[in-house]
Amino acid sequence: DATYYITVVKDKFATGDALTAGNANNGVNARVNQATKILNVEVPASYDWIGNRNSDKYDFNIDLSASEGALVIDAIQDHRFEFFNPITDAGTEVPKNFTTLALVKQEQNVAQWTKDTTFFVKDGELYTFDALTGIEQQVTGMGDGINDNFYNQQWGKVESKQAEIRVYNEDRTNFNTYKLQLTILPQSDFAEITSLVVDETTATVNNETRTATVELPVDSNPEAVRLRIAVSNLGSIVSVGGEPFDANDANKTYDISKGIQIVIKAENGTEFTYTLTAGVAPTPTPTATPTATPTATPSGDPADRYTDLDKVSNDSMRAEVIKALNLGLMNGMTSTTFVPKAAMQRYQFALVIARADLLLSDENANVSNVNDKLVEMYPAGTEFTFTDVLPATNSQAAAAAVQYCYEKGYIDGTSLAKKEFSPKANITREQAAKIMVKWTGLQVTSEDLSNVPDGNKVSPWARGFMKAAIDAGIFKGNPDGTINPTGPLTREQGACILVRAYDQKAEQEPTPDPDPTPDPDPTPDPDPTPDPDPTPDPDPTPDPDPSPDPDPTPDPDPAPAE
Secondary structure: OOOOOOOOOOOOOOOOOOEEEEEEEOOEEEEEEOOEEEEEEEEHHHHEEEEOOOOOOEEEEEEEEEEEEEEEEHHOOOOOOOEEOOOOOOOOOOOOOOOOOOOOOOOOOOHHOOOOOOOEEEEEEEEOOOOOOOOEEEEOOOOOOOEEEEHHHHHHHHHOEEEEEEEOOOOOOOOOEEEEEEEEEOOOOOOOOEEEEEEOOOOOEOOOEEEEEEOOOOOOOOOEEEEEEEEOOOOEEEEEOEEOOOOOOOOOOOOOOOOEEEEEEEOOOOOEEEEEEEEOOOOOOOOOOOOOOOOOOOOOHHHHHHHHHHHOOOOOHHHHHHHHHHOOOOOOOOOOOOOOOOOOOHHHHHHHHHHHHHHHHOOOOOOOHOOOOOOOOOOOOOOOOOOHHHHHHHHHHHHHHHHHHHOOOOOOOOOOOOOOOOOOOEHHHHHOOOHHHHHOOOOOOOOOOOOOOOHHHHHHHHHHHHHHHHHOOOOOOOOOOOOOOOEEEEEHHHHHHHHHHHHHHOOOOOOOOOOOOOOOOOOOOOOOOOOOOOOOOOOOOOOOOOOOOOEEEEEEOOOOOO
């Protein structure tokens, strides 16, 4: 017999008490200025409820990165809070409520802010909302305007749209204070169509001329089509064909045989009218049945089996698409087609990011087993954060990939309160930029997009991420310098930015690149419907954005991305 001794060594408490970064979802921008110790939160004007919060439509989450083990809490929610009073508290070194009692720590643990904390704005002030209790707690504007000062005396009095945030170190023996500054942005005059799908065919949208065109399959009836329309953040759809548009009426059909007008509206009420015209693909001329020829033995490069790579916009992008395929980062839409112009959906993007991350970080992961590894991590019966992914995709691997990326902090949902990810929505280029920056660990240090011709079209929350992605060479933009931030990400663009980000992240990882030789005939991404010969992109140099893989219903001829 042998005697074993177990020695338990308790680590020292982490001493950090700093906010290192901040971001938000649902169209809200949050960022930390390290130099001034100010957390800026920018909210669209339309998010400001008057009198009552009537729904969760404008709820959002603020994800704050802090020092290891640190706790972030609103000073109002801190134990027995009192604002600093420069007269009665002169000479004190700690706030009145400072304590390390176990009970107080428990109370702080309950009241702390996490990435799941729900925020909203009402009557010009920031609030938190507890869905379990229905309690609304005001955050900003809680000073009395006379004696209530920030603990950091240089900030003066706590006024409207301001709050004090405290960051405690791990054992709560010290803390740092930050000023939260809420800004309600002016109403936006920008709106454009980001995606327009006619039945199952994606229309080509030109947001400069406010026109859209679509070529329908041979057996289509343009006098009775269904429309799926998506517009930029803060925009809304007013009418289609002169009738109010109801996005929830999936059975509504429209006659577009002679063209139809679509009216959308910006946040400030400015309306824009688009004209959608349609054509029907000509019936193909029958050809004689060719003599059967022996099937060629596939080469060692997976990209060689795809017959439509000539439709990639240019040679440089084609080389990156081929690299993505050969590394196993992406697959085709069928066993022989890649469909480079198809728009990527949100769950697809999450899937390729999760795959790439595992291929880099897990030495036992390879092209053949990476999906299985995701399912092993999140098997059937897993309680997913977002409940709409599995029903919409019918793919355990897709649901697992979304959960994996969310837990890693790479992606956000569209509504955490509703547990919605919107998996089938097209991912936009600015959304992809944010995910690439978070995946590669790039630092967001500037929001200056003045050198980008359409930089003013980047959503406030995405500016820093887009700037970082451009500076890192992950995003390159169009020949004219534009980046089309709210446009859909296409598969060719997704492959290109994925390869660029992958190469940068690979330099940070000790694990070698994944085995580039997949099974000789891998199962294509679930989408048996090949692309019906998409129209070549008129602008041959779109900027790639990561594109997720399996798309059970590819858009046969998506709009050019740039």
